[in-house]
Amino acid sequence: MQNFIFLQRKSPGVLQQMSGDFLFNKFLAPKYVIISPMREHKKFLKKDICITAGILGIASLVALLLQRFGSTDTHVPLLFVLAVLFVSRFTQGYVCGIVASMIAVVEVNYVFTYPYFEINFTLTGYPLTFVAMLAVSVSVGTLTTQIKQQEQIRLEAEKEKMRGNLLRAVSHDIRTPLTSIVGSASGILDNQQLLSKERMLELIQDVKDEAQWLIRIVENLLSVTRINGENAQIHTDDEIVEEIIGSAVLKFRKRFPQMSVEVVIPTEFLMVPMDGILIEQVIVNLLENSVLHGKTTKNIQIVVNKHANRLIIAIEDDGEGIKETVLPVMFDGCLQSMEGEEYDARRNMGIGLSVCMSIVKAHKGDMKAENKDTGGARVLFWLPMEEEHGH
Amino acid sequence: MDIKDRVLVVEDDKSIRNFFRTVLEANNYHVVMASTGTEAYSLITSRCPDVVILDLGLPDMDGIKILKNVREWSSMPIIVVSARTHERDKVEALDLGADDYITKPFGTSELLARIRTAIRHARAACLAPEGIQTGVYRSGKMVIDYDKHRVYIDGEDANLTQNEYKIVSLLGKYGGKVLTYDFIIKEIWGPNMKTDNRILRVNMANIRRKIEKNPAQPQYIFTEVGVGYRIVEPE
Numbered sequence: 001m002q003n004f005i006f007l008q009r010k011s012p013g014v015l016q017q018m019s020g021d022f023l024f025n026k027f028l029a030p031k032y033v034i035i036s037p038m039r040e041h042k043k044f045l046k047k048d049i050c051i052t053a054g055i056l057g058i059a060s061l062v063a064l065l066l067q068r069f070g071s072t073d074t075h076v077p078l079l080f081v082l083a084v085l086f087v088s089r090f091t092q093g094y095v096c097g098i099v100a101s102m103i104a105v106v107e108v109n110y111v112f113t114y115p116y117f118e119i120n121f122t123l124t125g126y127p128l129t130f131v132a133m134l135a136v137s138v139s140v141g142t143l144t145t146q147i148k149q150q151e152q153i154r155l156e157a158e159k160e161k162m163r164g165n166l167l168r169a170v171s172h173d174i175r176t177p178l179t180s181i182v183g184s185a186s187g188i189l190d191n192q193q194l195l196s197k198e199r200m201l202e203l204i205q206d207v208k209d210e211a212q213w214l215i216r217i218v219e220n221l222l223s224v225t226r227i228n229g230e231n232a233q234i235h236t237d238d239e240i241v242e243e244i245i246g247s248a249v250l251k252f253r254k255r256f257p258q259m260s261v262e263v264v265i266p267t268e269f270l271m272v273p274m275d276g277i278l279i280e281q282v283i284v285n286l287l288e289n290s291v292l293h294g295k296t297t298k299n300i301q302i303v304v305n306k307h308a309n310r311l312i313i314a315i316e317d318d319g320e321g322i323k324e325t326v327l328p329v330m331f332d333g334c335l336q337s338m339e340g341e342e343y344d345a346r347r348n349m350g351i352g353l354s355v356c357m358s359i360v361k362a363h364k365g366d367m368k369a370e371n372k373d374t375g376g377a378r379v380l381f382w383l384p385m386e387e388e389h390g391h
Numbered sequence: 392m393d394i395k396d397r398v399l400v401v402e403d404d405k406s407i408r409n410f411f412r413t414v415l416e417a418n419n420y421h422v423v424m425a426s427t428g429t430e431a432y433s434l435i436t437s438r439c440p441d442v443v444i445l446d447l448g449l450p451d452m453d454g455i456k457i458l459k460n461v462r463e464w465s466s467m468p469i470i471v472v473s474a475r476t477h478e479r480d481k482v483e484a485l486d487l488g489a490d491d492y493i494t495k496p497f498g499t500s501e502l503l504a505r506i507r508t509a510i511r512h513a514r515a516a517c518l519a520p521e522g523i524q525t526g527v528y529r530s531g532k533m534v535i536d537y538d539k540h541r542v543y544i545d546g547e548d549a550n551l552t553q554n555e556y557k558i559v560s561l562l563g564k565y566g567g568k569v570l571t572y573d574f575i576i577k578e579i580w581g582p583n584m585k586t587d588n589r590i591l592r593v594n595m596a597n598i599r600r601k602i603e604k605n606p607a608q609p610q611y612i613f614t615e616v617g618v619g620y621r622i623v624e625p626e
Contacts, residue, residue: 237617239616240595242607243614244616245607246606246608246609247614250613254498263605265605269593269596277616304607
């Protein structure tokens with residue numbers, strides 16, 4: 001597995017977390033659930049036992065009903081074969097299927113065939129019933145497992161592909177500024193005598209700008225590590241909306257002091273469950289996108305609204321707006337959408353936006369973008385105001 | 392000849408040490424370097440620096456251990472530098488007695504501001520060890536009058552309640568420094584308050600409505616998300 005070794009030089013924990021696998025799981029495809037071995041195993045065992053008991057119980061009930069209406073000797077074994085088939089299909093591995101077939105055989109023999117309530121292995125055809133049931137459970141179990149394995153292999157392959165794509169995209173995004181930093185720095189070192197002071201300062205400014213760009217990428221990648229566990233679980237606390245927005249605006253101001261940002265927020269006191277750091281990152285990303293992609297942006301407005309148990313935060317700017325061709329695919333990530341166009345790292349909104357999207361999705365909210373009638377872009381996201389399960 | 396403040400920088404990365412040395416010397420500090428925890432500890436005891444800049448990720452020991460050791464016998468200002476992104480680590484370092492923290496990557500102006508604040512607080516604590524705040528605190532249009540127990544905005548009384556005033560004056564006492572939620576709660580409501588910080592957040596929201604023009608674009612009291620609050624430095 002490849003690691004993003006460019007992130008931090010001395011923080012093995014982070015590196016491990018940032019491995020491609022992790023990124024893929026939580027960032028690009030939160031819908032795929034990767035099962036962690038021990039805990040999940042126990043959970044499945046419990047579930048499987050319930051399924052087995054349930055299906056056998058239903059079969060027994062039906063058999064009892066049939067028994068009321070006359071001879072059941074021919075129907076009951078078939079019924080139980082069917083039950084065994086279902087058990088094998090809906091449980092993991094072979095064990096439950098085999099156990100079910102054993103129980104079924106005993107039950108059929110003891111309860112439902114003449115002589116009733118007596119174990120009698122000398123019945124004609126009895127061994128055949130037994131062998132048939134066993135064979136059914138084993139072969140269905142094998143088939144099911146095989147199908148599952150193939151599915152797993154297919155997922156793995158897809159994952160591998162996505163991971164490759166992500167690595168390529170990230171490497172590209174990082175290689176450009178790195179080239180510029182190395183180039184400018186060695187340019188200064190090698191040509192100290194030749195360069196004018198202005199030229200030198202210009203190069204140093206470039207180094208600073210490019211490094212800042214790298215910081216932005218790394219911050220985004222790091223915030224993804226906060227989304228963890230299966231199903232993109234996050235840890236939420238009640239946060240005061242104005243504090244998060246205030247803090248995001250402050251961070252943004254440090255980088256773009258010349259931009260005017262106005263926050264329109266209800267005077268009401270709004271407390272919303274969220275991971276404050278992540279939502280702050282979303283807002284910072286959107287503000288920066290307004291500047292970097294709006295091109296002519298001068299004023300940005302953050303408009304906060306409460307609507308039907310949803311907190312809606314919209315970031316509006318007066319820039320050039322979003323190209324119609326980009327609108328439908330802009331949240332898809334950096335992979336497919338931008339290939340056709342001139343692929344410039346600066347124009348690539350990919351990583352920032354898809355991080356925003358996965359953060360908002362992890363909060364069970366959603367996000368959309370549009371152009372305002374008056375020109376400029378509006379990107380908005382909403383979060384549920386109350387936790388679904390309460391406290 | 393003026394006496395330079397002595398800064399001990401504990402950092403194992405060579406290029407970052409270089410950067411610290413360049414920036415700090417250019418700003419008239421006397422710089423001492425340590426690259427391991429053991430070296431740092433012996434320099435702290437032998438050279439008595441005015442401020443320590445401590446990187447938490449050292450090759451031979453966790454920076455937190457040094458912090459704990461030093462706090463057993465000294466209250467010298469320690470600024471923690473961390474590459475860790477989780478706010479838990481920051482809160483832990485602050486609660487263990489760090490004066491401030493700064494997260495990599497940081498800019499020079501941020502670094503210098505933190506060093507100035509830390510040294511100023513250490514000096515102020517020496518002069519008024521009893522901690523009873525007198526006089527006024529002024530920043531922009533906000534004035535905290537410690538004698539009258541009032542906060543004024545633009546000359547007008549902001550009408551803070553008693554707890555609200557206590558919070559603001561506590562922040563003012565540590566002006567420029569981040570205070571964790573737990574620290575503020577213990578100082579205001581006492582040690583038996585449950586750790587839920589909701590009551591503090593609600594109070595803070597009310598304070599902001601009284602002293603800030605727009606609570607979402609504060610000028611005086613800033614939020615460090617997940618860590619605590621910081622009031623603007625006094626003028």
